[in-house]
Amino acid sequence: MSARLRAAEAPLRLGGASWLLPLRSLAATLAGVALLVLLVITDLATGDFGIGPGAVFRALVIGGDPAHTLLVRELRLPQVTVAVLAGAALGLAGALTQTFARNPLASPDILGVTQGASLAAVLVIVGTASEGSGGGPVDGALQHFGLVPAAFAGGITAAVLLRVLAGGRGTDPQRLVLTGIAVGAVLAALTRWVLVRASIDDAASAQRWLFGNLDGRGWDHAVPVAVVLAAMFPLSLLLGRHLGAIQLGDDTARGLGVRLRATRLLTLLAAVLLAAAAVSAVGPLGFVAFAVPQIALRLTGGSRPPLVASAVYGACLVVVADLMCRNVLASGVPAGVVTACVGAPYLIWLLVRTNRRTTV
Numbered sequence: 001m002s003a004r005l006r007a008a009e010a011p012l013r014l015g016g017a018s019w020l021l022p023l024r025s026l027a028a029t030l031a032g033v034a035l036l037v038l039l040v041i042t043d044l045a046t047g048d049f050g051i052g053p054g055a056v057f058r059a060l061v062i063g064g065d066p067a068h069t070l071l072v073r074e075l076r077l078p079q080v081t082v083a084v085l086a087g088a089a090l091g092l093a094g095a096l097t098q099t100f101a102r103n104p105l106a107s108p109d110i111l112g113v114t115q116g117a118s119l120a121a122v123l124v125i126v127g128t129a130s131e132g133s134g135g136g137p138v139d140g141a142l143q144h145f146g147l148v149p150a151a152f153a154g155g156i157t158a159a160v161l162l163r164v165l166a167g168g169r170g171t172d173p174q175r176l177v178l179t180g181i182a183v184g185a186v187l188a189a190l191t192r193w194v195l196v197r198a199s200i201d202d203a204a205s206a207q208r209w210l211f212g213n214l215d216g217r218g219w220d221h222a223v224p225v226a227v228v229l230a231a232m233f234p235l236s237l238l239l240g241r242h243l244g245a246i247q248l249g250d251d252t253a254r255g256l257g258v259r260l261r262a263t264r265l266l267t268l269l270a271a272v273l274l275a276a277a278a279v280s281a282v283g284p285l286g287f288v289a290f291a292v293p294q295i296a297l298r299l300t301g302g303s304r305p306p307l308v309a310s311a312v313y314g315a316c317l318v319v320v321a322d323l324m325c326r327n328v329l330a331s332g333v334p335a336g337v338v339t340a341c342v343g344a345p346y347l348i349w350l351l352v353r354t355n356r357r358t359t360v
Contacts, residue, residue, distance in 0.1 A: 025300040025309065032296075032312035036084070039319040043080050044072050046327050082217040083322045083335075084315045085225040086278040087288060091314020092229075092236060093274035094289030095296070095305035099243045100267045101176045107290035108155070108275035111180030114289075115187035116158025117151040117279040118210060122191050124150040125206045126198045148224045148280040155276035158183060159268055212285035212336025214322050221281040228277035232270045236307050239267055244304065285321070285336050287343020288314055294346070317342065 044056045051059075051068055058064030059072035094107045101111075108114045124146050166179045191210070195203045242263045275289060292314040293305035299313075300306045321338035 022300070022302065025302055025306055028296070028299040029306070029309045029312055032299075032309055032316060036312060036316050036319065039316055039323065040080055040084065043083075043319055043323050043326075044076050046323065047076065078218045078222060079214055079216070080319065080322065081219075082222045082225065082281055083214055083318045085222055085229055086282045086285065087292075087315035087318030088311040089225055089229050089232075089274040089278040089314075090285060090288040090318070091292040091296070091310040091312070092233065092307060093271040093278070094291075094314070095293040095307050095310035096236060096239075096243075096267050096271040096274075097289070098293050098305050100264060100271065103174070103177055104294050105177050105290075106180070107293075108271060109284065109286055109289060110177065110184065112158045112162055112182075112184035112187055113155045113272055113275050114279055114284045115184040115191065116161075117155035117276045118284050119187050119191045119194070120150040120154025120157075121147050121280060121283075122194055122206045122210065125209060126194060126202045148277070151276045151280035152273065155272045155279070156269075158187060159272045163268070208334070209283045211334035212283040212339065213334045214282055214318075214325065217282065225277045225281045228273050232274050233311070235266065235270050239263060239270070240307055243267065282318075283334075283336065285318060286340045287347065288317055288339050291343040291346045292317055 041053050041056055044060075045051050045053055049071060051071065055064060055068045056072055059068045060077075063069050090108070097106045097108055097111060097113075098104055100106070162176070162180050162183050165183065166176050195206060198206065242259075278285070293310040296309040296313050297305045300309050317339060318335065321335040324338050325333050325335050
């Protein structure tokens with residue numbers, strides 16, 4: 001039954017374009033959506049003051065008890081929304097970069113894009129705190145001050161630097177990953193240097209953000225991520241057909257009429273903007289963009305990381321991290337700690353598995 005389900009495909013047409021939609025991929029994606037809805041309801045219902053799922057539904061849809069409405073709509077819903085949007089952006093960015101590089105080790109945090117966005121954002125955090133914020137927590141005012149454009153600029157700069165240093169077309173998977181690791185290491189070292197030069201209060205504020213944190217996130221953090229995701233998600237779907245052809249090799253893709261340079265440029269731009277938007281909102285949540293596309297790939301049984309499923313399961317992982325930080329772990333533990341605990345063992349397993357395949 002599993003083999004038949006994997007082989008079955010349904011045609012999907014949109015205007016003049018058409019796709020073959022694997023049923024297993026559709027089933028895995030819908031299961032992820034159902035899981036995400038369940039996780040969101042659980043996240044909204046739990047905390048220091050727990051309420052039932054029915055109360056959550058009434059608070060969201062019809063109002064209900066004023067205390068529950070205030071708790072769900074004003075206090076918890078903004079943070080959960082940021083978690084969903086940031087996770088979806090990181091999952092989609094990881095799927096794009098891994099397909100672009102034709103390498104499961106490629107992701108914005110492995111290729112240095114996240115480090116570039118982090119460096120630029122830390123410069124803004126430290127500079128703004130030094131000018132009068134008093135080293136307090138990163139809030140909406142600081143984000144409007146320039147954190148979002150700084151993260152975008154830093155991520156794009158890192159991507160351009162990666163492209164130049166990779167040499168030529170920069171599409172050799174092994175070379176691209178190795179160059180990205182080197183670029184990321186340099187940018188991470190520069191970030192540490194900025195923190196060493198900053199005052200203790202400013203460095204503490206920036207360091208907390210660098211761990212990846214969802215605490216206190218509001219609608220002003222959600223809006224930039226939502227705008228970028230709304231723009232880049234349709235573009236990613238349109239690029240999906242060309243990315244499938246690129247997986248077959250450059251010569252085959254050219255023979256199928258794919259414009260390689262334009263496709264790679266748009267793919268890299270979409271991945272960088274998605275990662276930078278997520279980093280600007282919640283900080284660098286490690287390993288989400290790396291691990292989620294490979295997990296989604298194994299669930300869907302495809303030949304490359306699925307775009308929609310990666311976004312859905314990325315949102316699931318970040319919501320799980322938010323749940324654990326607020327209800328299981330000690331108060332104040334950053335969400336990035338949870339995502340790293342999930343992603344780091346997966347990285348080790350993937351490296352061991354790849355090494356075994358190479359030596360056999």
